[in-house]
Amino acid sequence: MADATRARERATAHVVTAHRWRWVEAAPWLVATGAFFLLPDYMTLGTQIVITVMFALSLDLILGFAGIITLGHAAYFGVGAYACGMLSAHLGWTEPVSALFAATLVAAFVGWLSGLVLMRYHGLTLLMLTLSVAILLQQLANTYSDFTGGFDGLTGIYFDPVFGVFEYDLWSHTHYWYALAWLAVVFVVARRIVYSPFGRSLVGIRENALRMHAVGAPVFRRQVAVYTVSAGIAGLSGALFAQANTFVTLDVLGFTRSGIIMIILILGGTGRLYGAFVGAIVYMVLEDELSKLTPEFWEFGVGLALVLVVLFARNGILGLLDRARSLLAERGR
């Protein structure tokens, strides 16, 4: 009897305190700042990692929290990248911050529109349909290559310095801080969503959609809502990608990109926000270092690392850390 009460109290305490910021959560930002001062020559890679973290975060919202599986998330990344790039290349819209907002809105709109159809399905059907959305968009971009630049890429993208002050340099220092600032904003938003009642209801849908229906939760609407937000964030990361590269090709909509971002998230750990950080850093640093070591065979090394993670760390690297911690705690008891 007393045990049950204590268990209930612990559960209540968890609900009350789960959303509070903990000291350890400062770690990614300290790492990001430290990386800048210790490795100033690596900021091109750093910028790519920050953008990938943001993209993985957007996937975590739907895959990790709402349980929506997708193989076409690059669709929204690509829409954001193309929207941002074409605003500059065709309309001469060179103010970077407003262009990012615009691209985010466009991607969110496309996400909402496709979400209205996609969220009616689940399982393999959903997987195939998300894949088709990305393929359709890619073929559309290939067909209208006069506007999109097609396979050869959209050139002529130019953006003014951020707030008219910070010029872009060859070392990507400005891009790094710029992308990192956006990541901080996106992370706070994502974190709020996850710990809000809305976020909890998403977890409910992931765990048991039927029961959520039974308690009267608007499952479909919730799913479309989170899909739209996720598409918007993916679009924002795509737009940052377009600004950092000043170049966009059909590749941004490619299946490889959708697949890799999923691998990155699973590598880090799904449904825990920080998995996006860990996965992106580990995967991209590994890929960068291995491909420098051996431009021909690096894929073997990356593949081997992934196989090991799938075999021995089912819940990703963060899951492995959790297990290590609970093992230590047990031993201490």
Next chain:
Amino acid sequence: MVKQKSLRTLVAAATAALLLPASANAETVKIGVVMTFSGGAANFGKQIGQGMELFMQEHPEAFGGHTVELIKRDAKHPGGDVAKAAVRELITREKVDMLAGFVFSPNAIASAELVTQGKVPMVVMNAGTAWITKLSPYIARVSFTMWQSGHPMGTYAKETLGCETAAVGYTDYPPGKDSLNAFQTGFEAAGGKVVDAIPMGGPREVPDFTPFFQRVKDAAPDCLYVFVPSGNHAGAVTKTFADLGMRDAGIQLIGPGDITQDTELQGMGDDAVGLVTMHHYSADYDTPQNQAFVSAWKAAYGADSTPDFMAVAGWDGMAAIAHVVKTLDGEIDADAAMEALAGWTFESPRGPIMIDPETRDIVHDEHVHEVVKDGDRLKIKVIDSIAQVKDPCKALKIGKCGE
């Protein structure tokens, strides 16, 4: 562990310099090599890389006593982003003196603004989109443009092969579209008429060509001009062409020489016999330069391997780099390097080549190839030649080439 050689290919181009007091201070020139070394297109990067290394091995004296260090980076896919990040890193962190490679056009296009900003000369060794050299004053190309084969083929088809009408089938991506435009421009300027242009899917999957070719057969043109990626695409094209009995229906199959790439030719099967293409290189050329090149290749990489036009671009590109290193005595300055490259001439395995001083693009001979059977192997026979072809896209100021 992977071969030490591939970590960082340090080639002692200064073997001669060790023996002779040629240069008082031998410099090490760092060349960043950005190509696709992994994935489905890895063979392209491999061919070019082997061509480069072969030149360094065969002609150490060409570098004027200096050493060249190759720093290789994998550009992975044709998306531009990875290549651009690699170029950025090579310029800022490795502080390379020159850049080389670039298999896919988008990768060269994406990197163009960085070489302008960083003032690093870039030698393009494949990427064939015509307007790439217009993107930066520090880009020179030693490979080819899609227009250099497609446009003269259009003229040749009308004037020599006697085709009044032609249909075009192309893989729906820039090299295909470029080749289509080039052929159509040349063919129609000569008085011919393109009756149908059919996009035949993307570059990855090999489509079933039957419906496309049936449509062509029904239209009954004199010529069918095809651009598809070499290898399994090209093999399927010649097979479908034969299966539908199109030659008996009086249709001549023609194309740019990309579709009869040497490394893929033997796999195309006997149906390829009679295919006529326009190109600047085949390993079967019987010039002394080419025979020396091919035998050096076979000695280095095995009797079964064969160089193709990409390998020759690597060889010629390295020769261009050697010329720059020697002319500037190891002290690479971007403007001086481009000046040295302008008007540079070389006896390449493909024949005499030159870097056009105005466009910094390659000028070379184009040859009309016919696939013939020689014993049990397929062989390229040269049936006609056009001397010193400049890129027609820039000469005619078409689209982005004229901007």
